[in-house]
Amino acid sequence: MTGIALTNHRGPARRVAMLHALLPAVALALLLAAVFLKQPRAMSYFGINLLLNLAIPVMFATLAQMMILAVSDLDLSIGPFVSLVACIGATLMPEQPVLAVLALVAAVGVYALAGAVIQARQLPSIVVTLGLSFVWLGCAVLLLPTPGGTAPEWLRAAMSWRTPLLPMPIWMAIATAIVGHLLITRSAFGTLVRGLGGNPGAIARAGWNMVRVRAGVYAIAGVFGVCSGLMLVGQATSADANIASRYTLVAIAAAILGGAEFAGGKVAPVGAVIGALTVTLAASFLTFLNIAPDWQVGMQGLILVAVLALRAAIDLFGGKR
Amino acid sequence: MQVSSQALAGEALVEARGAARSFGAVQALRGVDLQLRRGECVGLVGHNGAGKSTLVNILCGALAPDRGDLHFAGRPADGAAWSLREARRWGLRCVFQELSLCDNLTLAENMRIAQPQSAEWAWRKRAGAQLMATLDRIFPGHGLRPDDVVGELPIGKRQIVEVARAFTPGAQPLELMILDEPTSSLDGQAAAQLLAYIRSFVAEGKTCVLITHKLREIFAVTDRLVVMRDGQVVQATPTAETDRERLVSAMGQAVVNDAPQAAAARTRTAGGHAQTVQDVVQVQASTQRGIALHAARGEVIGLAGLAGHGQTAMLLALQEASQHNGKDAMRVEGGTAFVAGDRQTDGVFALWSIARNMTVGWLAQLRARSPLIDLKQEQQQAQQWRERLGLVTPDMDLPIGSLSGGNQQKVLFARALGSAAPVILMDDPMRGVDVGTKRDVYALIREEARGGRTFVWYTTEFDELHHCDRVYVFSNGRVVGELAGDDISEERVVALSFEEAAA
Amino acid sequence: ADTKAKKIALSNNFAGNSWRQAMLKSWDKVTKDAVTKGVVAQAPSFTTSENQATEQAAQIQNMILQGFDAIVINAASPTALNGAVKQACDAGIVVVSFDGIVTEPCAYRIAVDFKQLGAMQIDYFASRGLKGNLLEVRGLAGVFVDDEIHQGITAAVAKRPEYKIVGSVHGNWTQTVAQKEVSAILSTLPQVAAVATQGGDGYGVAQAFKAAGRPTPVIFMGNRQDELAWWKEQRDANKYQTMSASIAPGASTFAFWVAQQILSGAKVPKEMKLPISVVTQETLDDAVKKTEVGSVVNVEYSQKEVIDFIAKAK
């Protein structure tokens, strides 16, 4: 009775999944190759740094978004949250560091609270985070009614540090990918989080405290958001209340590009980091092409489409249906 | 732990007194007394909606009772303090009727999330090894690996994993195992392996509650039988002191003996399938699909073999062929209607009422006279089917989730049978359906077949093959044999499926 | 020095309104001419897809890589681009900001006095002898220009006790938004004597008053063609009087020539204030005639005008 072969559930599906995992990297490589071809000067320590350093805060924002996607929620507030953190960084941080830290901790606390409320009252995350996005933006405008402020010296210095061997964006990408992978894919907590995204009922039946888990997920997202905001303000040297509003959509795009899905707890941290690099590059890539100004906006849409269409191509040739 | 369990055998482990619970207008439990002793296997039986799952949910802390008290190993297990978590800590485990695995995780990861308190490095390896050990012990030859992703497994395999996971010791004690229809998606072999394991489990002084609608299993494995009806316990006797007839009558259903009737029904067409009869379903032979398959008007065709060997895929392919009728190697005339067995993922629309869930299959007819759906007719027809199938519900406008598992399944039958489709595809549709209902549905199928409808019926229960005119046996995704009339027997099916598997 | 081989880029953060369209058109016209005449080698313009500082910062960084000699910026934020601007300066690139200016000291700033743009509205209302309640329609919250104009308005109102701001809404420099926001607040407001605006919103305000069946107050306009056309219509129908002012979109051409002059070695002050371009009851007909449908009252600058301006500024 032994050895009932069950070959039907392994095989091509695995291969397609692997190609999917490689896709973000391939897309990034293609974009980089195109840039290098147009502008060989970019192929240097200095060039890569210029090309990619604004992806650093995006990578953290993407990890934050991915944390939320892992529990099959969606965070519409990460952009405004990063903006708020940047405002705190540019106003309170230099003069009243203790107060600034308290403010950041409180903000992360509110995030966690939002997670707890979403779980406890079974609310749709989209609405709650939509509400939160107004809360963050309101706080940011109250804190910094008009653009300005100055990031603390240490933060600016840190963000313009010339890292050895490789430019900072590369090191950061490696670091965030490793952290994301260990935290979300490998760790027990990450497994629990993905499980919550896949089948919440199963997690509840196993006796976990769901409120605590979801609050934890949102808190971690908040911490990633804090990292993102501080690094952003370190780069920009000063802030405004709308500085990162776009990060909400950018982070979703990057996470999805990296292989995450909107439901079912399917996420890919390494892919997300590469996705963040790709999205950043795609958005500014156009300066390297000579495109009529009227069509530049649309061109960015086309690049997004092109990159994602690769996925369809893989499915087609990978034999999935 | 093991020694003490054995020593305590025979003592009371769980005592529930006057447990009651209602859901809105439905009183699911109306004061239930139940005692479970160490070292026994108790069978919990009753018709669909009798309250079995509700009782289980209360025992294991997933639901709070409205009234009544509960004692576990002599300690009160009541109120807010009694939660899933608490129950687990005291050694109570449960395999729920609806699967509790995370599709997106691997087996090892699913093992881990079922162990709330353990935290260590290298947990992945350990959890995987633990689960594999249990799998090997209960289901030797399961063919699973710790890094298989659950979502890629067929439902039978998932249920195996679910059961094995519950039986894996881990850091918490294991005193009482409650299995709510654990064999509903298992093939005969795996079910037998599980039943054998349950015996050795209780022999160690542990306790087991088994809920199943397969009476064969009940008599094979339980020490004591608790019969529930309409939210109450109506009988509790040692298994040895009762028999099939008495059990069924306690459940409130007339004694049935299906086999002779089935055979009689079959003789109508058995052997008489002349080539002159027009086939409505035709699948040509191919290396990929195996030998040819066909079905005529009014025929009931069975798909057999081990679970997950291509039967469901065949049904899906037929469904698709009927929607896109091309000059394919596969031809289906007229429309098809599908009765899902994996109702959670394939059947139920959770946000809809019972009525809507039923009528979604009939929309084409309901708007036959005007572009708009005729609401009155919709309601009337739904009401007719409610009566025809004896749905246990006060109101067809309640959410579908308010129905017990078996009653939900009846809704899916109504959805398909109420449609105009001449071909009905059934994907192991009797999962979790009680004996009484099954008998009614069998009769319904025969009646409809007599009226000219064709049924293609995948089943994991051998008994059901006796209701089929002809049976195709599947192995490794291919059709490997055809049986008709008196040739249809468990031995022949097993022989065919393993001949091919071995090859 | 000769700038024949020099490349100047325009980094623009937003193209979605008539002012920006006119601005881009002016840039295009003047720079194309300059390129054909061989004054500079290239002068392309780049617009980010969304009005976002982070995206514009990345764009500027790419321009650095592209090897432009000068970058002319209409910035999404006066401060958030400072990091990128500093990098550009460090790479030896001339950075000239206009309209949406940046605060980074190494860059040049060309704008109108936005505070003055606010104050002049109140002064105009006073000159008309109006008294009583004012409604303020602001721009996009948290943006520099909005805050400057707002400060100008509040400071001027503080000096004149006869005025009271009874309501303030954010019209986001967008007609439809202004119309909606004003409609929403209108029913809670007493009689309004005049409306202070920021440009791009006056027409919407007028529509809101009309829809609510309220008498039309004096609405300060922002030089958009639709605003002027409406004004003229009202004037012809019932002698409606008001005033209109804004920064001319042709500021982009001014910035272009400034960049070119710096590259040629001229000494140029870091801050320059352009005149606010104003339309009055007297100049209305002329302005309407000269302004294309869908555009904004415009002034384009020639190289010579800019050289003269710089000379005077010194």
Next chain:
Amino acid sequence: MSAADEHIAAPTTAPRWKRLAGNRPWLGSCVAAVLAWAATVWSGHGQGSGDLLTAALAFSAFTVLVSLGQMLVISVGPGNADLSIPSTIALSGAAAMIVMDGSNAMLVPGLLAATGVGVGVGLFNFGLIRLLRIPPIIATLAASLIVMSVAINVGRGLKVKPPALFSDLMAQRVLGIPLVAIGALVVTVLVALMLERTVLGRSIAAVGQNRRAAQLAGLKVERTRLMAYVICAGLAGLTGALIAGFSGGNSLDQGQEYLLMTIAVVVIGGTAVAGGRPSVPGIWGAAMFMFLLVALLNAVGAGPGLRMLLTGVIIIAVIVVASARPAR
């Protein structure tokens, strides 16, 4: 059969309002709208509650029209949303004004052109989603950039005035109710009828709840999704023309605010975010609420920061209060 109707017990003791609210996810938003209206009227020192209501109805009409479409899209399942609405509104507004070109006779062709533009965008969106298998949120985001580019090229930021007849119609009131609001109400009823009584409507809810089950139940899954996107974009297209008519001409940014707004309105209105349960009346409640909330905060003179903060807090409060706590 073992029918056992004695299962029906006496009704339980849950409070009456809770049971009422349970099946009516839209109730919360409507109550919130009434409260916001009352508070605004109470706080204002102005002329009248009627004026406020009229303005709210007129502006909510646009919000309602686009949000109905967004509701259909969101209802076809998790991850579905149309982010291209603002661009569609910009492009269709331009198309309508150009086709009408100030002539009353061209009113209907102009409206058709605008709707046609919308339908085109909808087809394009779904093409990206279905053929290239791009997740809807990203696909419609990309499409919105492309459509905006087209709008820039077509309109060149040009504001073309609507024909007089169109402007008049848009300003028209019947018994004090704006004509646009009546029009939007008619569309609302049609959408409700479609959802309740047509195969397409049932399919939208079914596909949104369980796509696989819908496929197996014989519903046309992909055609349903296609229709949701096309109807959504078509309504956005029509609304683009109406907005241009209402505000005296088209502009590129006339749709800007409808991105977050439609999502907010749909979910606050009680539509299930994960799909499968549209809530039509809630659209009106939420649209009115969003307008009146801004009116209220403006009326009490809250500064921009405070106003946004309060908006956020109130949105969250509404959704918390409106949600029924799940029983264990």
